[in-house]
Amino acid sequence: MAAEKYETHEYDVIVIGAGGAGLRAAVEASAQGCRTALVCKSLLGKAHTVMAEGGIAAAMGNVYPEDNWKVHFRDTMRGGKLLNNWRMAQIHAQEAPDRVLELEEWGALFDRTKEGLILQRDFGGHRYARLAHVGDRTGLEMIRTLQQHAVHRGIDVYMECNLQRLLLDSGRISGAFGYWRESGKFILFKCKAAVLATGGGGKAWKVTSNSWEYTGDGVTLALDVGADLMDMEFIQFHPTGMVWPPSVRGILVTEGVRGDGGTLKNNKNERFMFNYIPEFFRAETAETEKEADAWYEDKRNNRRTPDLLPRDEVARAINSEVKAGRGTPHGGVFLDIASRRPGDYIQRRLPSMYHQFKELADVDITKDPMEVGPTCHYAMGGVRVDADSTATTVPGLFAAGEVAAGLHGANRLGGNSLSDLLVFGRRAGLYAAEYVRNQPGSVKVDNEQVDSYAKELLAPFDSKGGENPYTVHSELQDCMQDLVGIIRTEAELRKALVVIGQLKERSLKLRVEGNRHYNPGWHLALDLHSLLTFAEAATIAAIERKESRGGHTRDDYPNTDARFAKVNIVVRRNDGTLSITQEPLPEMPDELKTLVEEKK
Amino acid sequence: MAGQQVHMRVWRGDASGGDFKDYRIAAGEGMVVLDVIHAIQAQQANDLAVRWNCKAGKCGSCSAEVNGKPRLMCMTRMNTFEPGETITVSPMKTFPIIKDLVTDVSYNFEKAKQVPAFRPKPKEPDGTRRMFQEDIDRVQEFHKCIECFLCQNVCHVIRDHKENKPSFAGPRLFVRYAALEMHPLDSNDRVDLVKQKAGIGFCNITKCCTEVCPEHIHITDNAIIPLKERVVDRYFDPLAKVLKLFSSKNK
Numbered sequence: 136m137a138a139e140k141y142e143t144h145e146y147d148v149i150v151i152g153a154g155g156a157g158l159r160a161a162v163e164a165s166a167q168g169c170r171t172a173l174v175c176k177s178l179l180g181k182a183h184t185v186m187a188e189g190g191i192a193a194a195m196g197n198v199y200p201e202d203n204w205k206v207h208f209r210d211t212m213r214g215g216k217l218l219n220n221w222r223m224a225q226i227h228a229q230e231a232p233d234r235v236l237e238l239e240e241w242g243a244l245f246d247r248t249k250e251g252l253i254l255q256r257d258f259g260g261h262r263y264a265r266l267a268h269v270g271d272r273t274g275l276e277m278i279r280t281l282q283q284h285a286v287h288r289g290i291d292v293y294m295e296c297n298l299q300r301l302l303l304d305s306g307r308i309s310g311a312f313g314y315w316r317e318s319g320k321f322i323l324f325k326c327k328a329a330v331l332a333t334g335g336g337g338k339a340w341k342v343t344s345n346s347w348e349y350t351g352d353g354v355t356l357a358l359d360v361g362a363d364l365m366d367m368e369f370i371q372f373h374p375t376g377m378v379w380p381p382s383v384r385g386i387l388v389t390e391g392v393r394g395d396g397g398t399l400k401n402n403k404n405e406r407f408m409f410n411y412i413p414e415f416f417r418a419e420t421a422e423t424e425k426e427a428d429a430w431y432e433d434k435r436n437n438r439r440t441p442d443l444l445p446r447d448e449v450a451r452a453i454n455s456e457v458k459a460g461r462g463t464p465h466g467g468v469f470l471d472i473a474s475r476r477p478g479d480y481i482q483r484r485l486p487s488m489y490h491q492f493k494e495l496a497d498v499d500i501t502k503d504p505m506e507v508g509p510t511c512h513y514a515m516g517g518v519r520v521d522a523d524s525t526a527t528t529v530p531g532l533f534a535a536g537e538v539a540a541g542l543h544g545a546n547r548l549g550g551n552s553l554s555d556l557l558v559f560g561r562r563a564g565l566y567a568a569e570y571v572r573n574q575p576g577s578v579k580v581d582n583e584q585v586d587s588y589a590k591e592l593l594a595p596f597d598s599k600g601g602e603n604p605y606t607v608h609s610e611l612q613d614c615m616q617d618l619v620g621i622i623r624t625e626a627e628l629r630k631a632l633v634v635i636g637q638l639k640e641r642s643l644k645l646r647v648e649g650n651r652h653y654n655p656g657w658h659l660a661l662d663l664h665s666l667l668t669f670a671e672a673a674t675i676a677a678i679e680r681k682e683s684r685g686g687h688t689r690d691d692y693p694n695t696d697a698r699f700a701k702v703n704i705v706v707r708r709n710d711g712t713l714s715i716t717q718e719p720l721p722e723m724p725d726e727l728k729t730l731v732e733e734k735k
Numbered sequence: 736m737a738g739q740q741v742h743m744r745v746w747r748g749d750a751s752g753g754d755f756k757d758y759r760i761a762a763g764e765g766m767v768v769l770d771v772i773h774a775i776q777a778q779q780a781n782d783l784a785v786r787w788n789c790k791a792g793k794c795g796s797c798s799a800e801v802n803g804k805p806r807l808m809c810m811t812r813m814n815t816f817e818p819g820e821t822i823t824v825s826p827m828k829t830f831p832i833i834k835d836l837v838t839d840v841s842y843n844f845e846k847a848k849q850v851p852a853f854r855p856k857p858k859e860p861d862g863t864r865r866m867f868q869e870d871i872d873r874v875q876e877f878h879k880c881i882e883c884f885l886c887q888n889v890c891h892v893i894r895d896h897k898e899n900k901p902s903f904a905g906p907r908l909f910v911r912y913a914a915l916e917m918h919p920l921d922s923n924d925r926v927d928l929v930k931q932k933a934g935i936g937f938c939n940i941t942k943c944c945t946e947v948c949p950e951h952i953h954i955t956d957n958a959i960i961p962l963k964e965r966v967v968d969r970y971f972d973p974l975a976k977v978l979k980l981f982s983s984k985n986k
Contacts, residue, residue, distance in 0.1 A: 178786070179844065180882055181794045239864055242853035242918065244871045244878060251865030269875065275793065276878055287852040294844075317833055346788040380765020386791045491791055494810050495767070605777035649782030652749065653834040656781030 141312075141323040141585065146172045146291075147571045148564070149311060150330040151298050152353065154182035155274075155556030156536025156563070157332030158281035159234075163564025164330070165290050169571055171564075172324065173285065174293040176316070176348050180282045183334050183346060183537075184556065187274025188389035188487065190256055190266025191557070192550030193231035197252040199263035199434065204228040205730050206262050211551060212731045213415070214260040214445045215515075215544020216685040217700065218366070221723040222522035223542040227551070227558050234557035235267045243280040245269055257394040260445040260548040262419070263434065271389050271485045277553060296322060298352075299661060300588045301329060301360045301532070302580050308360075308531030309578035312588050316658060319651025321589055327574045328567040331357060331527075331534040332560065335514035336669030337370075340620075341612035343511040344376055344387040350662040351669025353538035357518040358668060358713075362527040364706040365540040366516030367669075368676035369686040371547055372621045374399075374449035376510025378467035383495045385510040388470065388488060390549040392505075393442045395484045396431055397472035399453070400504065401461035407468070408441035411452035416444055447546040447685050450509040454621050457508065467508035473501055509621055513552065514669075515543040515686055516676070519705065522721075524566035525559055531570060535563035540703075545685025595660040596651075600644020604660040607645065611638050611663075611670060619674050624690045628678045635671050642667060672713060676704045679715050738763060741813065743771060745783070746825040749834045755823065756780075762813050768824060769797050769808035772836070784835040792949060795883030799836050800825045805885045805947045827888040829897075843884050846904045849932060850911055854923040866919050877914035877958060879950040882907065886944035886954055892937045904933035906944035906954050913958035916965065930966045935959065 148164040150157045153175035161173040175182060194207040207228035212219050235253065239245065245267050246254040256266045269276040285292070298313035310325045336351025337343045354364060375388040393399070401407045409427075412420045420441050421427035427440035442449070453468050462468055472481055478501035482489050485500070492498040492505060518527050518534040520541060525533045536556045543551060595604075611634075618631035645660040682696035683689050702717040723731070741762045744755040758775045769787055776783040788794040790809045797808040802816075802823050816822055830838035859865055886906035892899050904912070912929050915921050929935050944954045952958070 177788055177796065178840070181788045181796050183788075185794045185881075186789045186791070236864075239920075240855055242855075242915070242921070244866070244875055244918070246875075247866055247868045247871065251867050252863060269878070272793070272879065275881065279878065279880075283847070283850075283853070286848055317837075346790070346794075348788065381763055382766040382770045383790075487793065494792065495765070495812070603777075603781065605781065609777070647781065653784040653837055654782045655776060655784060 141321045141589070143323045143325065144172065145325045146170045147326060148172075148328045148330065148567045149174055149324050149326045150332055150564070151311065151356070152182065152332035152334060152536070152538070153179055153292070154184035154332060154334060154536065155277055155281060155553060156560035157182070157330070158278065158285050159557050159560030160330045160332055160535055160564035160567070161290050162281065162285050162288060163561045164568050165288050167565060167568030169568045172291045172293060172326075174296050174298055174324070176295065176297050178294050179292055180278055182278065183348065184274045184278045184553070186344070186346070186387065187277070187553055188271040188387065189258055189391040189394065190268030190273045190550050191231070191235055191277065191553040192258065192261060192265050192548065193235045193267055193554055194228060194265060195232045195235065195253060195255065195267065197248055198255045202263040202265060207231070207265065208727070209730045209733060210261050211542075211548060212544070214548040215546055216695070217544065217731065218684065218703070218720065219544030220522050220541035220721060221727055222721065225727065226522065227542055227555060230558045231554040234554065234561065238277060238280050238557070241280050241284045243276050245276070256391060257431070257443065258549040259390055259393070259443040259449065261550065262439070266394070266550040268391070270483070271391050271487045273553065293322070297658065297661070298324070298356070299592055301356050302584065303360055304579045304581070306530060307578070308529065310580045312585055314592065317653050319654060319657070321592070323580065323585060325578055325580055327571045327578055328531045328533065330563045330567050331518060331532065331538050332536050332563070333538045335517070335537045336666065337511045337514065339611055339615045339666050339670045340511035341616035342376065342385040344373060344385055345511065351665040352662070353534060354517055354672065355665035355668040357527055357529070357532065357534065358672070358706070358708050360529050360532065361708065362529045362532060363519040364517065364672055365519040365703045366545070366676070367514075367672040367706055368680050368704060369515035369545050370511060370673060371446055371513035371515060371686045372450045372509040373512035374446055374453050374509055375470055375507040377496065378463070378506050378508045379465040379496060386491070386495070387510065387512065388505060388507050389485070390446070392470055392472055392485060392488060395472065396476045397470055398440070398442050398475065399449070400469040400471055401456045402463060403461060406442070407456050407461070408444065408449065408452055411448060411455070412441050412444070413448060416448070420444065445546055445548060450621060451688060453507075453509055463506045465506055467506040469504040470507045471504035473503055513537060513547055515545065515547055516540045516673070523562070525563040526566060526570070533563040533567045535559040545687065592661060595645045595647040595657055598644055598646050600646055602641045602645045604645050604647070604656055604663060607638055607641055607663060608659060608666065611635070611666060614638070615670055619670070619677060622688050622690050623677055625678060628674055631674050632671070632678075635667060635674060639667050672706045675713055675715055676706055679704050679717070739818070741771060742821045743775065744821055744823040745772065745775065745835070747783070747835050748832065750832050753832070755825075766813045767809055768801055768806070768811040768813065768822065771813060772808060772824065784833070784837045786837055793881060795881030798827055798883045798885050798888065800827060805888050807883055807885075807949050810949060827884070829888045829890070829894045830884075840884055842900060843882070843887060843905070843907060846908045847911070849904070850908065850915070851923050851925050851928065853915055853918065853921055855920045856922045864920060870919050873957060874914050874917050876952055877910045879952055880907065880910050881950060883949060885947045885949065889943040889947050891941065891943065899934070899937060902932070902934045903937050906959065908933060909935060909938070909962055910952060910954055910958045913962055916962065926965050926969050929962050930970065935962055935966060938963075
């Protein structure tokens with residue numbers, strides 16, 4: 136039999152990606168009785184979730200009893216500039232506390248309040264201290280807890296295994312095909328359902344907090360089998376990445392620095408965020424330094440510091456300060472906690488930031504300010520999903536976490552990512568299991584199709600061209616950084632499309648040295664397909680949205696436009712080319728509208 | 736050292752053998768060893784195999800031996816070496832080679848599968864789980880582990896005696912056992928396993944693991960020695976045996 140040429144495994148559900156969403160999905164699918172495989176590109180426990188620092192947003196009310204899901208829902212919707220899928224935002228706010236408590240049941244140890252409950256920290260755009268955390272290494276705690284729980288459940292894990300194609304049987308998911316990174320040999324999964332939990336595509340930009348894994352795989356796998364993408368124009372540039380030395384540019388500096396009292400300053404020692412409070416957030420933001428500083432201790436009588444406006448606002452403000460010549464020597468702004476909090480407090484609350492700056496930049500953050508600037512961090516857009524079930528538009532295909540679109544609208548609030556992974560990771564596993572239960576019989580894999588995929592994946596070894604995959608990748612990063620960055624214009628976006636087109640051509644002529652045995656050059660050559668797809672989808676969506684909103688700022692359309700407030704930009708593949716449509720947002724029920732419209 | 740030429744000796748090969756290969760390449764300001772390895776990969780050896788993820792000391796993927804010292808490559812600054820010094824990068828010695836700087840660390844994942852799961856006690860009457868910060872500080876130190884496996888790599892018990900691997904879990908896993916044993920909510924018991932299957936008796940407290948830990952976890956003092964004490968209390972202390980009659984778990 137032709138298929139037996141390849142190592143073949145059969146499962147009910149395969150989960151692609153083993154960060155927070157993938158692990159949580161696999162745990163759930165397995166708990167539902169499904170034969171479940173977890174497939175990941177790195178070793179288990181190294182996925183992007185491990186780098187998350189600040190915390191998990193969940194309205195548990197441990198610090199402020201007046202917090203509840205309605206306030207969290209409101210903050211999330213307003214942070215997303217009301218472009219969020221309201222139902223996802225509602226489910227997320229309602230279920231996040233249970234998901235956090237569940238981690239505690241599985242052994243996680245969050246920092247505690249004086250009463251012995253889970254401590255919650257302030258973060259941008261959140262009305263109350265809401266982030267369950269462990270110092271500044273919350274992601275590590277979360278991934279380790281989930282990883283160990285998954286291992287104890289006996290879930291089969293395929294590490295350093297890269298799935299490159301999804302397979303269909305009569306329009307439904309029937310499997311996936313890829314390779315082992317170690318041996319370079321192919322591997323075929325037959326399955327009834329697949330969960331995408333692959334994260335974003337930030338590695339298409341040059342200054343990024345994202346690792347090598349962030350190549351837009353899930354978005355591309357989904358698009359290649361006919362699923363819809365949505366909101367691809369919204370890319371979050373985190374306001375505070377390291378800027379110096381050049382080799383560390385882009386590495387994340389947690390928003391927890393500001394949550395714990397740090398403030399942004401320009402080279403005139405001004406707390407410039409007071410000059411950038413948008414009308415939309417004016418009623419809930421402090422106007423004076425005195426009020427802002429008092430807010431940390433007393434939220435009932437003071438309004439939130441503008442240092443903790445949503446990330447899109449802060450990133451744009453930093454960009455403007457630097458452009459106006461008020462930046463630091465290395466082209467960032469100052470982030471100062473040293474002059475505002477005692478050294479031992481900083482070391483206790485932000486140990487890994489202390490360590491990171493000390494080791495990589497020779498800066499002692501308990502004595503001196505940090506230099507920070509925006510870094511590509513997160514894709515709000517991705518695969519379009521059903522709000523309740525995480526089902527994509529392809530039967531049997533589900534998506535959760537960063538790869539899915541909808542929850543965060545035009546801009547994600549800090550802390551809402553880790554909670555997203557837990558809430559929708561669980562739902563993906565649950566609904567994938569339900570889907571499988573309704574699919575009696577077995578699935579078929581088209582062997583000829585698999586053979587042709589195998590041939591495609593080996594093509595770089597036979598190429599007559601001389602293109603170096605690292606060079607093509609680096610040029611794509613320059614293009615996206617310069618032309619599809621924080622501030623965009625039609626002319627630059629169109630230029631980017633031309634460059635992406637040229638790079639696609641060149642990517643057909645990649646040359647790979649060596650053999651299939653653990654060969655990063657070959658792996659990158661294959662990942663370029665998804666990087667370029669992600670970049671193209673983000674760029675065409677950015678051209679279509681002729682307004683500024685959240686993580687999409689157009690210099691040629693600097694204001695929000697009511698016409699675009701009602702639509703998502705949807706990307707599909709038709710006959711090989713990407714097409715764009717504007718589709719109406721789901722209508723929010725009136726009682727939720729009332730919540731969102733509250734000014735304070 | 737902006738734009739300075741550096742001389743790197745990088746181990747290239749696979750399970751069947753290999754050797755050091757010399758590379759000369761420009762190193763930019765602030766670069767770490769991993770940056771230079773990536774530059775070699777992009778410009779001179781596209782198929783050079785190396786693991787990495789976060790590039791900020793948080794994921795524990797890029798462990799290697801730099802000038803013979805076990806290090807995370809992403810946290811080893813080039814300016815810590817003398818100008819003109821040849822920098823040698825080799826894979827971790829304790830684990831089988833896959834290719835170049837990538838080793839087969841599956842030993843650690845297999846040992847992790849043998850750890851009995853966390854099993855929480857019942858909740859408080861009000862449905863909460865109350866723990867106080869001072870009671871979890873010690874365990875949170877253990878939870879800082881990024882699983883770089885450098886402690887496993889330097890541990891003499893398995894570095895010099897590969898035959899011990901089946902009967903020894905290694906420092907990383909002792910940190911994990913300690914984290915579970917000292918977890919205020921856990922009700923499982925792993926002391927017998929720590930003595931028998933995990934082989935804690937092999938450890939003769941040379942503290943090599945503690946010295947290389949990039950997270951500065953006091954592996955020997957805070958994890959291994961307390962575990963050894965628990966084993967001693969259970970197996971060799973007659974008084975403890977009597978006391979055990981009165982308490983089901985010696986926590």
